[in-house]
Amino acid sequence: MPTTERDHSPKMTAPSNPSQAAPQEQRFLVLFDFDETIINESSDDAVVRALPGQQLPDWLRNSYREGHYNEHMQKVLAYMAEQGVSKDSIHSxxxxxxxxxxxxxxxxxxxxxxxxxxxxxxxxANMYFIETWLEHAGVRHLFRKIFTNPGSFDATGRLVLLPFHSHSCSRCPDNMCKQKILREYLAGRQKERGGAAFQRVFYIGDGANDICPTLALGPQDTAFPRRDFPMHKLLLEMQQFKANIVPWLSGEDIVDCLKKIMEER
Structure with missing residues (x-):
């Protein structure tokens, strides 16, 4: 399964005693989307600007099929390699x-x-984009896992993208169901933690594909949709939703909510 374990290298003023940085029994799990959640735009759009003309030709843009975005991005990255866009340019x-x-x-x-x-x-998104950004920002060591599509450079210098997994969920794109990922992760972590479940799960996102995982949340959990983005609008339209919904404009809004929850202990 294409996931990565946490890199413990201290970059964002990491704790002086690494052995105390991540005890086994954390009470809460926080899940982040990446594009337009951690970063303020789509990483795919940002990378396209590395092309000589800073945009895709119409024939390539128009080749996208609904539910097959991963497949489309494979074509985009192949085209960028053909146009001579280097690994350094993509990294930058x-x-x-x-x-x-x-x-x-x-x-x-x-x-x-x-x-x-x-x-x-x-x-x-993909592993190369996410790890590149998190490492540059000095925050990679904070994340225990990254669940995303495999992405790595081959011998010719082309960034090769693969689908994350296959699934049977009709709501999600063919390469990724985030609810399947969340359910499997929660079950696996509970087993690793000797049967101890997380007290609460928090999901922070923005897009339509962030709805499916929030359907696995319970009454003690919280969905944080970015205000006025598709996830927020879709949640407002839902008749029944088990978890709490807290829209956010800034990460500070999420901090305020988490502080209140921690005071309840």
Missing amino acids: AVAKIPPTPGLLNLLQFLQSHQQDFELAVVSD
């Missing part, structure tokens, strides 16, 4: 993407409470 384009407002403050807060929060990324 990803590293320059700005974080979403308040996001780094949220991560600083979560780092200062690592004894309580376990963090993971669940994204339909």
Whole structure:
């Protein structure tokens, strides 16, 4: 399964005693989407600007089929390689993407409470983009897992993208069901934790594909949809939803909510 374990290298003022940085029994799990959640735009759009003309030709843009975005991006990356876009250019384009407002403050807060929060990324982007950005921002060590599509450079210098998994969910694109990822992760972690489940699960996202995983949340859990983005609008339309819904404009809004929850202990 294409996931990565946490890199413990301290970059964002990591705790001085690494052995105390991540105890086994954190009470809360925080799941982050990546595009337009951790970063303030789509990483795919940002990388396209590394092309000589800074945009895709119409024939390639128009080749996209609904539910087959991963397949489309494979074609985009192949085209970029044909146009001579280098690994350095792609790396630079990803590293320059700005974080979403308040996001780094949220991560600083979560780092200062690592004894309580376990963090993971669940994204339909790809491993190369996500790890490049997180490492550049100095926050890679905060995330125990990254669930995303495999992406790596081959011997010819082309960034090769693969689907994450196959599934039978009719709501999700063919390469990724985030609810399947969430359910399997929760079950696996509970087993690893000797049967202890997380007290609460928090899901932070923005897009339509962030709805499916939130359907697995319970009454104690919270969905954080980015305000006025597709996830927020779709949640507002839902008749029945088990979890709490807290829209956010800035990472600071999420910090405020998490502080209140921690005070309830």
